[in-house]
Amino acid sequence: MKLLGVVLAIQVTLALALVSLVATDSLPFADGEAETPRSPRPTVDRFDGEAAFRLLREQVELGPRPAGSEASRRLAERLRGLLPRGRFQEVPGGLRNVIGTVPGREPGFVVVGAHYDTKDIPGFVGANDGASGTAVVTELARTIRRPRHTIHFILFDGEESPRGTPDADFAEEGLRGSKVAARAFRDARAMVLLDFVGDRRLSIPREAYSRPGLWRRLRAAAKRVGAARVFPPETSAAVLDDHIPFLRRGVPAIDLIDFTFPCFHRPCDDLSAVSERSVDAVGETVYELLRTL
Template sequence: MKIGPRPAGSPQLKQLASYLKARLPRGRFESVPGGLQNVVGEIPGKGKAIVLSAHYDTKDIPDFVGANDGAGGTAAVLEIARVMAKTKRPKNAPPIRFVLFDGEEATNDADFYGTGVRGSKAYANKHAKNIEKLVLVDFIADKDLSIPREESSDEEMWADLRAAAKRVGAQSVFPDESSGAVMDDHTPFLRKGIPSIDLIDFDFPCWHQPCDDLTAVSKESLNLSGEAVLDYMLTEWRSRA
């Protein structure tokens, strides 16, 4: 599917939202103030939800398609949802939610947190009390992939993610290092006291440049990060049995 640039509020993003909704289990839209919408899927369960999330809008720059910054994470969420939806639900499993945020990039850069991350702020405000933890996948597909722990990310969850990566042979992608804290779609959840991690390889030369296209990403990278996150999610899902 080829949509091209798809900034928040554009008809192109609406077209993508419909595509995504149709491919998530129990897919639905949830409105975000200002005419935006998150796309949400769910596998029901008991207790508070474990959320897997990404943003699906792209930065409003001419010719910018965000293959890594937006599409990679969105693709991983879609595929992990597809696999989990056809996997037998474990006994006592918590609900799993797949949330694709709108308006992460809808920001004037002077006040990123105040003007951007719009879908995640709205989602955290509405649903925080029903969320146990959150995983955000952001820059996970670039060719030269290495994802250190983003410093505001929860340490225990990160250790569990690295263990999952080791089980699936993706440990090379998750070095035992950390990188500076960034504000991102996990920040509204951290501020509500919800343990959260952000998978973001900020060592990415095409960040917010037109070269963030299919030549900047690789199937191998997305496979390694995606398999690690899938194993993490399955392990959490099965841990209550």
């Protein structure tokens, strides 16, 4: 889950300061949704959108995958096997991040992440919220060879807060895997988070905490691969997500999240809500971005 925060105050010094957030359930739903066309077909083909979508479907078919569940443990084993140099990173509470690494040509590293747990709601399978980002990050890790800087691909456990946690406690109770990862990877040159990236009507404006400089590079990459339409030149509300622990440690980070997604934490976040075209457009864009980081 992500809280859609209304920022009451932000003190900007060197580090980011989260002062106060108000959770809201009233998300900007259907407005304009009908006019949003399908995701563009990129002009390049270096990312295997079909393979990524298969991996998305495979996760959904496991059913609900809340942190610590049997299905989540099985998925983690599967993801570890898929990622290059796949390994676990222990997270308190018996949880585990899954990490893969592709070595670079020069010193320094970047982090690309997504969460693989799903919100603990009965019947909730998280095709977009959980599976889409996990699928794209995993497929990127399997595709990219000899990047400039080493890339650590991190699939976070426990992004969602445990069942029954009040929204106001999300920052404390959620983001469990990314807090551990941010400590270990605090020297990252950049962090790119993929969250709701698979919905059929995909439009990803800059999330308000996402660093403008890095976001500009993302949009430039999208333009080069013919996917500019996915990333309109607008800024959306701030979202508490797995990029926050990295931002707090001074890592420039961005969050690719379409928060106009109408099935946010609803049972309709299933296969009918996502599309291979969207997954592919984001995959090609982030592939291109990672060439330049």
